[in-house]
Amino acid sequence: MADYKAVVHYGGNDFFIGISPGGHALTMETNGERGAAASPVELLLVALGGCMGSDIVDILRKKRERITDYRIELHGERRADFPRSWKTIRLHHVIKGDDISEGAVKQAVELSNTKYCSVAATLRPTAEILVTYEILQEQSARGSAAS
Numbered sequence: 001m002a003d004y005k006a007v008v009h010y011g012g013n014d015f016f017i018g019i020s021p022g023g024h025a026l027t028m029e030t031n032g033e034r035g036a037a038a039s040p041v042e043l044l045l046v047a048l049g050g051c052m053g054s055d056i057v058d059i060l061r062k063k064r065e066r067i068t069d070y071r072i073e074l075h076g077e078r079r080a081d082f083p084r085s086w087k088t089i090r091l092h093h094v095i096k097g098d099d100i101s102e103g104a105v106k107q108a109v110e111l112s113n114t115k116y117c118s119v120a121a122t123l124r125p126t127a128e129i130l131v132t133y134e135i136l137q138e139q140s141a142r143g144s145a146a147s
Helices: 042-063 102-116 120-121
Strands: 007-012 015-021 025-029 064-079 087-099 128-138
Touching: 007 042, 007 087, 042 064, 042 087, 042 120, 087 102, 102 120, 102 128
Parallel strands: 087 128
Antiparallel strands: 007 015, 015 025, 064 087
């Protein structure tokens, strides 16, 4: 079992400084009107994207897929009642690359969503997580011959 320790310091004026277990500092803000830093709830949404994204890149790399660009678009809906937890989170993976296999992407997305992403597993008991993907094929210079 892994044991992690993080620290969050109140910095005043509705700012908090989080120190990750690896010693990295991150500014958070709880004044939603100012918008000078991400809120803790926003960071949870971003953490889900980062968790799934890292799984998918790793799986596709092992399958020798050549990714040239990748982004994850996340849309979340929170409940109206307190504690206003996430109700639904939609992740849309947009993967660009040279001759990317749809089967490889489908498997990578499914494995991350159902087996590997610990952030999704943590959120899933109360949030519905919906995942889609699209592949943008890119022609490689290797595949074309000069006339």
